[in-house]
Amino acid sequence: MAKRPHSLLGIEQLAPDEINALLRLTRRMAGGRPRPLLRDRRIALLFYEASTRTRTSFEYAAKALGAQTALISSQSSSIEKGESLVDTGYTLQALGAQAIILRHPSSGAASTLARFIDIPVVNAGDGMHEHPSQALLDAYTMLRHKKTLRGLRVAIVGDIYHSRVARSNVFLLARMGAQVTLCGPPDFLPDAAASLAKGLRITRHLDDAIRGADVVMMLRIQKERLVHRHINLEDYTAAYQLTAEKLKLARRDAIVMHPGPIVRGLELTSDVADGPQSVIREQVANGVPVRMAILATAVGAA
Amino acid sequence: MSAIRKNGSILIKGGRVIDPAQNIDADMDLLLRDGFVAELAPKGKVRGSADESFDARGLVVCPGFIDLHAHLREPGQSHKETIATGTRAAAAGGFTSVCCMPNTSPVNDSARITAWMLEAERGAVVNVFPVAAATLGSEGKQLSDYAGLQKAGAVAVTDDGKPILDETVMRDALRLAGALNMPVVQHAEDTRHTAHCVMHDGPTAFRLGLRGMSADAEANIVERDVNFARNTNGHLHVAHISTAAALKAVRRGKKSRARITCEVTPHHFSLLDENVGDFDTNCKMNPPLRSAADREAILAALDDGAIDAIATDHAPHAAHEKNVEFDRAPFGITGLETALGLAITRLHRERKMALPRLVELMSTNPARIFNLRGRGSLVRGSFADVTVFDPAKRWTFEAAKSLSKSKNTPFDGCQLVGKVVATLVAGHFVHRNG
Numbered sequence A: 001m002a003k004r005p006h007s008l009l010g011i012e013q014l015a016p017d018e019i020n021a022l023l024r025l026t027r028r029m030a031g032g033r034p035r036p037l038l039r040d041r042r043i044a045l046l047f048y049e050a051s052t053r054t055r056t057s058f059e060y061a062a063k064a065l066g067a068q069t070a071l072i073s074s075q076s077s078s079i080e081k082g083e084s085l086v087d088t089g090y091t092l093q094a095l096g097a098q099a100i101i102l103r104h105p106s107s108g109a110a111s112t113l114a115r116f117i118d119i120p121v122v123n124a125g126d127g128m129h130e131h132p133s134q135a136l137l138d139a140y141t142m143l144r145h146k147k148t149l150r151g152l153r154v155a156i157v158g159d160i161y162h163s164r165v166a167r168s169n170v171f172l173l174a175r176m177g178a179q180v181t182l183c184g185p186p187d188f189l190p191d192a193a194a195s196l197a198k199g200l201r202i203t204r205h206l207d208d209a210i211r212g213a214d215v216v217m218m219l220r221i222q223k224e225r226l227v228h229r230h231i232n233l234e235d236y237t238a239a240y241q242l243t244a245e246k247l248k249l250a251r252r253d254a255i256v257m258h259p260g261p262i263v264r265g266l267e268l269t270s271d272v273a274d275g276p277q278s279v280i281r282e283q284v285a286n287g288v289p290v291r292m293a294i295l296a297t298a299v300g301a302a
Numbered sequence B: 001m002s003a004i005r006k007n008g009s010i011l012i013k014g015g016r017v018i019d020p021a022q023n024i025d026a027d028m029d030l031l032l033r034d035g036f037v038a039e040l041a042p043k044g045k046v047r048g049s050a051d052e053s054f055d056a057r058g059l060v061v062c063p064g065f066i067d068l069h070a071h072l073r074e075p076g077q078s079h080k081e082t083i084a085t086g087t088r089a090a091a092a093g094g095f096t097s098v099c100c101m102p103n104t105s106p107v108n109d110s111a112r113i114t115a116w117m118l119e120a121e122r123g124a125v126v127n128v129f130p131v132a133a134a135t136l137g138s139e140g141k142q143l144s145d146y147a148g149l150q151k152a153g154a155v156a157v158t159d160d161g162k163p164i165l166d167e168t169v170m171r172d173a174l175r176l177a178g179a180l181n182m183p184v185v186q187h188a189e190d191t192r193h194t195a196h197c198v199m200h201d202g203p204t205a206f207r208l209g210l211r212g213m214s215a216d217a218e219a220n221i222v223e224r225d226v227n228f229a230r231n232t233n234g235h236l237h238v239a240h241i242s243t244a245a246a247l248k249a250v251r252r253g254k255k256s257r258a259r260i261t262c263e264v265t266p267h268h269f270s271l272l273d274e275n276v277g278d279f280d281t282n283c284k285m286n287p288p289l290r291s292a293a294d295r296e297a298i299l300a301a302l303d304d305g306a307i308d309a310i311a312t313d314h315a316p317h318a319a320h321e322k323n324v325e326f327d328r329a330p331f332g333i334t335g336l337e338t339a340l341g342l343a344i345t346r347l348h349r350e351r352k353m354a355l356p357r358l359v360e361l362m363s364t365n366p367a368r369i370f371n372l373r374g375r376g377s378l379v380r381g382s383f384a385d386v387t388v389f390d391p392a393k394r395w396t397f398e399a400a401k402s403l404s405k406s407k408n409t410p411f412d413g414c415q416l417v418g419k420v421v422a423t424l425v426a427g428h429f430v431h432r433n434g
Helices: A016-029 A053-064 A085-094 A109-116 A132-145 A164-175 A191-196 A206-210 A233-240 A280-298 B083-092 B111-117 B146-152 B167-179 B203-208 B215-232 B244-255 B266-270 B292-304 B339-349 B355-369
Strands: A042-047 A068-073 A099-104 A121-126 A153-157 A179-183 A201-203 A215-218 A255-257 B009-019 B024-033 B036-042 B052-055 B060-063 B065-070 B095-100 B127-133 B156-158 B184-186 B235-238 B259-264 B386-396 B415-425 B428-432
Touching: A016 A132, A016 A164, A016 A280, A042 A053, A042 A085, A053 A068, A053 A099, A053 A121, A053 A132, A053 A280, A068 A085, A085 A099, A085 A109, A099 A109, A099 A280, A109 A121, A121 A132, A121 A280, A132 A164, A132 A255, A132 A280, A153 A164, A153 A206, A164 A179, A164 A191, A179 A206, A191 A201, A191 B203, A255 A280, B009 B036, B009 B355, B009 B386, B060 B355, B065 B083, B065 B339, B065 B355, B083 B095, B083 B415, B083 B428, B095 B355, B095 B386, B095 B415, B111 B127, B111 B146, B156 B167, B167 B184, B167 B215, B167 B235, B184 B215, B215 B235, B215 B244, B215 B259, B235 B244, B244 B259, B244 B292, B259 B292, B259 B355, B266 B292, B266 B339, B339 B355, B339 B386, B339 B415
Parallel strands: A042 A068, A042 A099, A099 A121, A153 A179, A153 A215, A179 A201, A215 A255, B009 B052, B009 B060, B065 B095, B095 B127, B127 B156, B156 B184, B184 B235, B235 B259
Antiparallel strands: B009 B024, B024 B036, B060 B386, B386 B415, B415 B428
């Protein structure tokens, strides 16, 4: 168990009112005015895995709150010399860090770190497990276009098995009363996925998933995590690619989402990615206020 | 075993003596002399005299427990455990004999290393029976020298942790070991299908984003090996069986009169995959904690005899090795000091397993499976290896007080019923409680 209640390790541990509080705070942070809530506080970004969106937006978010940031990446630190995750955490704490933002390829790394150190840990993606800040920014983005999450029909399509984004989104959306449908081939969507949340629907057919959806969320095939799974990309594309034609099955006002990075021509076509229903770039932009809200809450300044 | 003293005598009085090998379950007196059982007689009827007596009223007195599967880590990994510390933990858990696995550093694939393990300098306080590597370096290619290993003191062969996948090698191992009356112990896991897997494949693994080992990866190997055992007339002992599917294969093999035995660990009959909870590395072991249906099958097999023995798979690891990311942590937990408490709590109290059956699983059968002559029974002339336990004692296991060098256990703070009161090896106390 985390020593600090303010750690954000995953959506699974959050109650609906905690999710709502973070989304409300995000709205206040979105004004663009500087809010020096974390003036001169030290925030460490500990990244064991490559990242563009998450790292940059956490860094901008911390700076927008007035914090000092330090980036520690596994390639250019004592991690290369064999320093363990927990020892690295102790080191950053000793250097005065008041929160650690952790991106790590191992599922559960944020929970492990939080068990040992006394400062809050913010999970910026752990292996295939959770990516809570992404799910929060996705929810925030949905709420910019839809009145409420309750009853919202959300289809999540693609490589669910390897996706921490999918897990966090399922936990959040189910908890907030949305109707979630997961869609993909058995290798990417094993039957065990149905146990993630109550009322979850699983289908192997893209049409079935998209028909009548308010939100269509496409996921990337995570080639870097494929083990023993040999997927024929041509077959996959034929069955699961989101095209303009397929998108017509969704509600007319449906939005298309993607956590990025997108692979054009694979999980979705360029015309869909750049089309009027796509909110993919807006998702990226919303990453900053959401992460401001997360950091302010974690450090206890909100 | 020159470190173990033998001379002297002791009378263990008035205990409930359970010795399934002789079909005994009665209040009796037990006289041990010069390392052997001298007399077992109804209360007050022992004729010989003793230097010392021990009041066992209200306690169970049984042949000492024998652990078929423990990792004592010597040579080479003495920061996790030594033969001296591991056997002290064993004594505290009521084990008078420990069969230790060969995945040491270097691997125990030679008479020289086997003999080294048995030297008095190792400081063992209970009997140690090395299980040697089935192939050189446990690389699964070339068989080790079984006759030479047996002569040096090895009681079985295994490549534990590195299952023998090559079919010819496995058949040859069963044939050769079978001719020497030694079992081949197989950790059944088709490692070609479990790369990067860290727990049981099921809803919990999916929820945590951890890669899961399928039950088939165990069952397919057991099924294959059962057929090999039948064809070679070898003795296959399936280590730490964990799935319903593998148990089915074992049952089929036993019915066909092949020489098949198997063991289960206390954690596999006590815990489930969901106990991994929030990435608890003390619930990471191999085979992994399984589903509720698998545990039900294990409990049924413990009752009806398809499972022959309880073995701990005691696998000590240092805290700094376990306090890491879940997928980087080594597999294994300690188990010597919690085995009896878990067996009594989970099997005797919760499922009404009779205590004689429990003794059979922890002593009588293990002695038979590894052909440990003179052990596993209190018949006159047997080695004076005795466990005395209180089947009703409530206690809380505290990992910090464990005698093992390592404290990696999911049972820290666990309330248990049934506690070892005394452990005697060759007629001498190696552990005594309160």
